[in-house]
Amino acid sequence: xxxxxxxxxxxxxxxxxLGISDIHLEVxxxxxxxxxPNGAGKSTFxxxxxxxxxxxxxxxxxxxxxxxxxxxLFRRVGFCPEHDSAYNEMSGGAFILLLARLHGFAGAAAAxxxxxxxxxxxxxxxxxxxxxxxxxxxxxxxxxxSAILHEPELLLLDEPLRGVDPLWRIRxxxxxxxxxxQGRTVIVSSHILPEIEAMTSEIVLIHQGKIFAKGDIxxxxxLIDSHPHQVSIRCPRPRHLAERLIAGDFVSxxxxxxxxxxxxxxxxxxxxxxxxxxxxxxEAGNExxxxxxxxxxxxxxxxxxxxx
Amino acid sequence: xxxxxxxxxxxxxxFRAGLRAKxxxxxxxxxxxxxxxxxxxxxxxxxxxxxxxxxxMLSLYFQLLVPVLALFFGSSxxxxxxxxKTLVYLTTVPVRRRAVLLGKYxxxxxxxxxxxxxxxxxxFLAAALDRLDDAAAWGELGxxxxxxxxxxxxxSTLFTALGAFMKKSILLGLFFVFxxxxxxxxxxxxxxxxxxxxxIKSLLPIPAGEGGFLIFQLQPSPPLPSVLVPLAAGLLFLxxxxxxxxxxxxxxxxxx
Numbered sequence: 001x002x003x004x005x006x007x008x009x010x011x012x013x014x015x016x017x018l019g020i021s022d023i024h025l026e027v028x029x030x031x032x033x034x035x036x037p038n039g040a041g042k043s044t045f046x047x048x049x050x051x052x053x054x055x056x057x058x059x060x061x062x063x064x065x066x067x068x069x070x071x072x073l074f075r076r077v078g079f080c081p082e083h084d085s086a087y088n089e090m091s092g093g094a095f096i097l098l099l100a101r102l103h104g105f106a107g108a109a110a111a112x113x114x115x116x117x118x119x120x121x122x123x124x125x126x127x128x129x130x131x132x133x134x135x136x137x138x139x140x141x142x143x144x145x146s147a148i149l150h151e152p153e154l155l156l157l158d159e160p161l162r163g164v165d166p167l168w169r170i171r172x173x174x175x176x177x178x179x180x181x182q183g184r185t186v187i188v189s190s191h192i193l194p195e196i197e198a199m200t201s202e203i204v205l206i207h208q209g210k211i212f213a214k215g216d217i218x219x220x221x222x223l224i225d226s227h228p229h230q231v232s233i234r235c236p237r238p239r240h241l242a243e244r245l246i247a248g249d250f251v252s253x254x255x256x257x258x259x260x261x262x263x264x265x266x267x268x269x270x271x272x273x274x275x276x277x278x279x280x281x282x283e284a285g286n287e288x289x290x291x292x293x294x295x296x297x298x299x300x301x302x303x304x305x306x307x308x
Numbered sequence: 309x310x311x312x313x314x315x316x317x318x319x320x321x322x323f324r325a326g327l328r329a330k331x332x333x334x335x336x337x338x339x340x341x342x343x344x345x346x347x348x349x350x351x352x353x354x355x356x357x358x359x360x361x362x363x364x365m366l367s368l369y370f371q372l373l374v375p376v377l378a379l380f381f382g383s384s385x386x387x388x389x390x391x392x393k394t395l396v397y398l399t400t401v402p403v404r405r406r407a408v409l410l411g412k413y414x415x416x417x418x419x420x421x422x423x424x425x426x427x428x429x430x431x432f433l434a435a436a437l438d439r440l441d442d443a444a445a446w447g448e449l450g451x452x453x454x455x456x457x458x459x460x461x462x463x464s465t466l467f468t469a470l471g472a473f474m475k476k477s478i479l480l481g482l483f484f485v486f487x488x489x490x491x492x493x494x495x496x497x498x499x500x501x502x503x504x505x506x507x508i509k510s511l512l513p514i515p516a517g518e519g520g521f522l523i524f525q526l527q528p529s530p531p532l533p534s535v536l537v538p539l540a541a542g543l544l545f546l547x548x549x550x551x552x553x554x555x556x557x558x559x560x561x562x563x564x
Contacts, residue, residue: 050396050400051399051400052396052399052557053559054557069554071401071402071403071405072402073402074400074401075402079400081393085392085393085394085396085560086394087394089328089329090321094321098317098321099401102314102318102402102403103401103402104402146397
């Protein structure tokens with residue numbers, strides 16, 4: 001079976017700033033998560049895939065055709081850009097109608113597409129309002145509507161959940177999963193691991209412009225879980241909690257906060273640690289005010305993986 | 309989608325958006341300045357208003373308003389999309405880039421032309437209120453309007469091409485309008501023919517003693533070349549703008 005998207009020796013740089021370097025990738029139908037810290041090259045890759053940038057070296061094809069200078073391809077491709085841009089003087093409905101008409105829909109068919117796309121992202125009631133009156137999250141949903149209105153076979157989504165409220169985050173993730181189930185292809189980028197994890201198990205890890213790992217998320221999770229994690233806990237009696245935690249063999253170190261209102265625990269077995277934490281805290285009568293993971297971000301995960 | 313249909317869709321959408329844009333409102337106010345001046349002259353000294361009309365047209369419209377309108381409307385065709393990072397929406401639809409550029413350019417040109425024509429008409433009415441039945445006066449208005457639209461076309465296509473080529477084209481455009489065009493038009497011999505304003509002024513009735521700068525004078529060209537040269541130059545600039553826009557990679561992120 002031919003891949004939907006194929007990149008061969010793909011490289012791109014801006015002046016002396018590296019975008020991506022020597023990327024080989026084949027994407028089949030279904031959802032693929034493009035995961036990497038900010039500046040890793042995810043957006044550059046997606047912009048090349050969406051025909052916005054020309055590769056410096058190598059080539060990228062979608063449905064077997066080159067993308068750059070090939071507007072016909074956009075009948076089958078939808079792109080949701082990362083940056084917060086819009087025609088602020090237009091209304092949301094007028095903006096989507098313009099794009100629907102440029103996709104070749106006219107009259108009732110265009111109106112139907114606009115209605116469906118806006119309803120999917122929950123903006124139907126706000127269609128007459130100018131875009132400048134939309135919140136950040138609404139503008140993000142409008143961008144998503146612009147990408148899905150023609151029901152493309154390949155959907156390229158660059159950080160589609162950024163700035164979206166929790167309720168719509170869940171709905172959008174569901175919509176993306178539905179798209180994948182329909183046999184379409186979705187490439188969705190994020191720098192937040194749990195976001196991608198909630199949508200797909202097929203991920204591509206990208207770091208410093210290169211593909212660092214590709215495959216099933218569980219195997220990559222395993223790599224991540226074999227490295228120590230830090231968890232900060234705010235509670236009124238941190239020493240009391242530390243006593244209970246240290247008794248378990250899943251804690252490799254503890255540091256107390258300078259203000260005496262918390263502690264930071266290092267663990268190699270994060271899942272086990274979290275399953276034990278709540279009962280221990282309850283047992284000690286030690287009400288936990290906050291739990292944060294200082295290293296639970298993708299940059300830290302990459303640092304672990306590349307051995308920094 | 310066929311390029312002609314896409315061009316029509318883009319033209320209609322951006323013309324409507326342009327009517328509501330703050331920039332258009334600002335230029336309506338700017339275009340009202342010569343009209344106000346004409347009304348003042350009319351009230352103070354009605355006999356002088358005919359001559360003053362020609363002076364206003366030459367000094368305010370042809371040397372200032374027309375090139376400035378062309379600069380802002382022409383360069384915004386592409387630059388506005390880059391500044392607002394909205395180009396991505398028009399380049400991820402099944403439409404050729406030339407249709408995008410031409411549709412946007414035509415919308416910008418029509419908006420600027422309406423501003424110029426509206427201002428001209430109001431100035432003319434203020435100047436020739438007592439001779440509205442004089443065909444010669446209307447002929448003069450037609451001549452000025454035709455020359456202004458020709459100038460607008462030539463300037464705006466030049467600035468559209470410049471905007472397609474570089475991101476901050478306004479500065480270079482201002483230098484062209486207030487530097488090159490303002491000074492070189494008075495150079496002797498063929499040098500002045502390298503300005504747009506030379507050909508446009510050659511079409512207009514220049515009052516005696518006008519059109520001079522220091523010791524040099526406008527040396528008018530014949531009417532036919534004065535129409536054909538700006539027209540051909542405008543078409544050439546438009547082709548260059550399309551050529552650049554179809555091939556150039558526009559980087560909308562901060563990486564550039």
